[in-house]
Amino acid sequence: MRAVFVREIRLNMKQLIIWSLTVGILGLVCILMYDSMQGDMKSMADMFSQMGAFSDAFGMSTLSIATVEGFFATEVGTVHGLGGAMFAAILAIGIISKEEDGHTGEFLLSLPISRRRVVAAKGGCVLVCLAAFSCVCALFYALGFVMLGEDIPFSKLAVFMAMQLLMNIEISAICFFISGVSPKINIGAGLGVALICYVYDLVGRVVPDMKDYLFMGPYSYANASEIFSGADIAVAGVAVGLVITVVAYVSTFVCFDRRDLAS
Numbered sequence: 172m173r174a175v176f177v178r179e180i181r182l183n184m185k186q187l188i189i190w191s192l193t194v195g196i197l198g199l200v201c202i203l204m205y206d207s208m209q210g211d212m213k214s215m216a217d218m219f220s221q222m223g224a225f226s227d228a229f230g231m232s233t234l235s236i237a238t239v240e241g242f243f244a245t246e247v248g249t250v251h252g253l254g255g256a257m258f259a260a261i262l263a264i265g266i267i268s269k270e271e272d273g274h275t276g277e278f279l280l281s282l283p284i285s286r287r288r289v290v291a292a293k294g295g296c297v298l299v300c301l302a303a304f305s306c307v308c309a310l311f312y313a314l315g316f317v318m319l320g321e322d323i324p325f326s327k328l329a330v331f332m333a334m335q336l337l338m339n340i341e342i343s344a345i346c347f348f349i350s351g352v353s354p355k356i357n358i359g360a361g362l363g364v365a366l367i368c369y370v371y372d373l374v375g376r377v378v379p380d381m382k383d384y385l386f387m388g389p390y391s392y393a394n395a396s397e398i399f400s401g402a403d404i405a406v407a408g409v410a411v412g413l414v415i416t417v418v419a420y421v422s423t424f425v426c427f428d429r430r431d432l433a434s
Contacts, residue, residue, distance in 0.1 A: 172288040179296035183262060187300050194254035194304075195311030198247040202315030205242045239321050240399050243312070244331075248395025251308060251335060255301075256365035256389075259339035262300055263346035264361030266293045267427065268353045286428045290351065294420060297343050305336045324399070331398045334409075338393040341412040342368060344419035351423035352430070386411055 267290065309332045316323045346361045353360075372390035375381040385391040391408035398404075 172284060172292045175284065175289055175292035176295055179266065179293055180299065183266075183296060183300055186258075186262065187303060190254070190258040191304050191307035194251060194258070195308040197250050197254070198308060199311045199315045201246045201250060202239075202243060202312065203318060204246075205239055206319055239316070239319065240324055240327070241396075244395040244399040247312060248331070248399075251312075252338075252390065252393065252395065253365075253369060255304065255308070255335055255339045256342050256369065257362060258304060259297075259301055259343040260346045260361035260365040261358060263297050263343035264350050264358060265356035266297060266347070267350040267423070268356050287424055290424050290427050294347060294423070297347060298340065301336060301339050301343060305332050305339075308332070327399050330404070331393075331395055334393040334398065334404065337409065337412060338389040341389045341416045344416040348419040348423045348426075351427040 309328065312328065313323050342365055345364050349357065349360055349364075368389050371388045372385060372394070375385040375388065375391075386405055386407040388408070389412050392405040392412065
């Protein structure tokens with residue numbers, strides 16, 4: 172099991188570095204843009220806060236982008252939310268199915284290791300990579316506040332990164348299950364899961380009748396504007412997310428253990 176885990180970490184290291192640096196640096200650049208735009212922020216903030224559904228969807232009705240925290244929540248929150256979800260989906264969607272798609276499953280499963288241990292090792296790799304991704308991005312964001320000469324909002328940033336990590340784990344769990352039952356690597360399906368979750372939350376914040384059902388999506392408890400405005404964490408959304416994550420991972424173990432792998 173340890174050998175499989177180490178092998179997966181090595182295989183996914185390049186992808187982890189690329190995504191961490193890309194999302195982290197993009198977030199850093201967005202933070203640094205605040206300094207050059209600060210003079211025009213007040214008028215822009217007043218205008219954006221009065222754009223009705225658009226303001227609600229991107230959190231501009233609850234936070235002012237004229238403040239560095241508000242700017243971070245609306246700009247970097249979107250970049251990290253989408254980037255992290257896409258990385259989680261791409262990472263998990265092929266980590267099991269690649270063995271069958273690449274015809275390496277026969278060799279892997281001929282080793283003295285059970286299928287459940289293989290799934291556990293690959294699942295552990297996904298979790299470690301997502302945690303590392305979050306840590307690297309958090310360092311870039313903290314660096315951005317320091318370079319601006321602003322105080323780092325440690326508590327809010329920590330909550331935001333923790334909720335984003337939980338969201339990414341939930342999305343990866345869904346894609347992990349798809350990978351466990353599919354004989355092909357389906358990157359499109361993984362990206363589709365991430366984008367559907369994002370669009371569901373976006374539409375739910377615009378359409379009044381859908382607001383009561385936002386808790387069903389992972390972005391409900393990881394919304395940056397709500398976290399940085401001091402709103403309570405969506406406990407119902409966290410509970411649903413934990414249930415989906417556990418069910419998806421357990422189902423992956425059960426289904427993959429019973430599947431007949433194509434030769």
